[in-house]
Amino acid sequence: MKRFPSPVYISRPALPDISDMTRKIQDIWDSKWVTNVGDQHKLLENRLVEYLKVPYLSLFNNGTIALITACRALRLTGEVITTPFTFPATPHVLTWNNVKPIFCDIDPVTLNIDAAKIESMITPNTTAILGVHVFGTPCDVFEIQRIADRYGLRVVYDAAHAFGVEIDGVGIGEYGDISMFSFHGTKLFHTAEGGALSCKDPNMKQRIDYLKNFGIKNEEEVVMPGINGKMNEIQAALGLLVLDIVESEMSKRKVLTEVYKSALDGVEGLRVNGDASGAKKNHQYFTVRINEESFGCSRDEAHAHLREHNVFPRKYFYPLCSNYQCYKYLPSSSPANLPVAEAASKEILCLPLYGELTETDIKDICGILLDARKKKT
Numbered sequence: 066m067k068r069f070p071s072p073v074y075i076s077r078p079a080l081p082d083i084s085d086m087t088r089k090i091q092d093i094w095d096s097k098w099v100t101n102v103g104d105q106h107k108l109l110e111n112r113l114v115e116y117l118k119v120p121y122l123s124l125f126n127n128g129t130i131a132l133i134t135a136c137r138a139l140r141l142t143g144e145v146i147t148t149p150f151t152f153p154a155t156p157h158v159l160t161w162n163n164v165k166p167i168f169c170d171i172d173p174v175t176l177n178i179d180a181a182k183i184e185s186m187i188t189p190n191t192t193a194i195l196g197v198h199v200f201g202t203p204c205d206v207f208e209i210q211r212i213a214d215r216y217g218l219r220v221v222y223d224a225a226h227a228f229g230v231e232i233d234g235v236g237i238g239e240y241g242d243i244s245m246f247s248f249h250g251t252k253l254f255h256t257a258e259g260g261a262l263s264c265k266d267p268n269m270k271q272r273i274d275y276l277k278n279f280g281i282k283n284e285e286e287v288v289m290p291g292i293n294g295k296m297n298e299i300q301a302a303l304g305l306l307v308l309d310i311v312e313s314e315m316s317k318r319k320v321l322t323e324v325y326k327s328a329l330d331g332v333e334g335l336r337v338n339g340d341a342s343g344a345k346k347n348h349q350y351f352t353v354r355i356n357e358e359s360f361g362c363s364r365d366e367a368h369a370h371l372r373e374h375n376v377f378p379r380k381y382f383y384p385l386c387s388n389y390q391c392y393k394y395l396p397s398s399s400p401a402n403l404p405v406a407e408a409a410s411k412e413i414l415c416l417p418l419y420g421e422l423t424e425t426d427i428k429d430i431c432g433i434l435l436d437a438r439k440k441k442t
């Protein structure tokens with residue numbers, strides 16, 4: 066008999082009680098208003114402005130459309146400096162805006178874009194910096210803003226991992242010109258599919274709201290070439306219920322993170338992803354870096370061993386975006402330009418973390434991970 070008879074994935078969505086959702090659906094049925102900024106949408110937008118501590122927020126049908134819209138709203142052109150250590154959506158939104166992604170190496174500790182290397186990548190065609198708060202660890206937002214101000218660049222953040230993260234009590238979405246949050250089912254807070262953009266300027270909020278609704282200003286005026294990025298009422302209703310349980314989900318994950326840390330901290334060749342920034346964390350992910358030589362087996366061997374035991378970790382982020390067929394040809398994609406990112410992507414492993422797991426589950430997952438070493442000898 067296997068320790069885990071059914072598969073343990075890296076994430077499971079926090080779901081509210083089905084009876085609460087049924088009641089919400091009944092309200093929507095009664096109103097006969099299923100999309101186009103209905104009551105649920107308005108409520109969720111207001112509650113998230115408060116929760117995320119951001120001046121303005123616009124809800125979207127998913128995070129990728131939101132980020133595509135952010136680039137459009139900022140009229141980005143030419144080249145944008147970004148990170149290769151991210152989900153495919155990050156560079157793809159630039160491509161969908163006819164903007165060339167320029168890959169910059171990452172910081173070995175935070176795994177975020179290395180602010181110290183950004184300046185050397187700036188050319189006369191650069192219009193913005195697109196940072197990703199990887200695993201919820203904030204980018205060096207202050208240094209990035211200083212560089213952007215010096216060169217007249219825009220700053221956009223992919224905050225898909227950073228729901229609820231704060232720096233000294235300031236919402237992460239306050240930094241940069243626009244930040245994108247993803248509410249996909251695999252994220253900490255979710256609406257099944259969904260996302261949002263935060264910004265600080267009321268005119269920008271207006272522009273984003275036009276752009277996500279075909280550019281429609283009123284029945285007779287279409288003021289810009291928009292897209293359909295609207296969140297519907299069923300998504301928003303789910304979001305309102307998930308928002309009620311997100312704090313409890315976060316504290317469960319925090320406890321489990323501590324269990325992981327006490328089982329794995331100090332193991333030779335294994336580095337627990339640390340965030341020493343002092344920012345308010347959200348505990349969305351738990352990752353380790355495996356050094357093959359000192360740990361005794363490679364990341365890929367550990368990954369395969371866990372899978373044999375019905376535990377399904379993920380190699381986030383491997384391969385690097387710079388190694389995708391569609392970006393490999395770029396000069397900035399050369400491994401010589403990205404040594405830190407190349408090394409991290411070969412060592413990183415994202416382990417299961419969600420509120421339904423027990424402390425014993427976590428200890429057993431760690432046991433299986435450490436056993437992967439014996440297999441070799």
Ligand SMILES: *Cc1c(COP(=O)(O)O)cnc(C)c1O
Binds near residue numbers: 127151155247260
């Ligand atoms: C999930 C994710 C996205 C995409 O968000 P969707 O809501 O799924 O479109 C973008 N960037 C990062 C870093 C992500 O993790």
